[in-house]
Amino acid sequence: MERVTRQRDAIDAAIRASRRPLTPREVLDAARSRVEALGLATVYRTLKLLIDEGRVQAIHLPGESPRYETAESAHHHHFRCTACDRVFDVPGCP
Numbered sequence: 001m002e003r004v005t006r007q008r009d010a011i012d013a014a015i016r017a018s019r020r021p022l023t024p025r026e027v028l029d030a031a032r033s034r035v036e037a038l039g040l041a042t043v044y045r046t047l048k049l050l051i052d053e054g055r056v057q058a059i060h061l062p063g064e065s066p067r068y069e070t071a072e073s074a075h076h077h078h079f080r081c082t083a084c085d086r087v088f089d090v091p092g093c094p
Contacts, residue, residue, distance in 0.1 A: 010034035011046045012055070021059040021067035021078060021087045061087065 014030035
């Protein structure tokens with residue numbers, strides 16, 4: 001078990017508070033509201049750790065870099081808005 005840090009707490013909270021999958025940059029921006037000096041390398045290391053712990057999952061869309069969301073989510077699908085370039089959850093199976 002890894003030790004809990006303010007940075008890890010801020011990253012985990014940012015992902016849990018989001019209602020959609022986030023890019024690492026979006027995680028960084030959201031987590032900086034709690035830990036201003038947070039860096040992108042720390043975000044990537046923490047995302048890997050949270051994935052290994054089963055708390056976060058990577059979402060892979062064709063031609064896109066991975067985005068991240070909580071692993072506790074019920075079965076759902078995703079779509080990417082071409083206007084704002086964000087990815088959103090679609091509940092269940094359409």
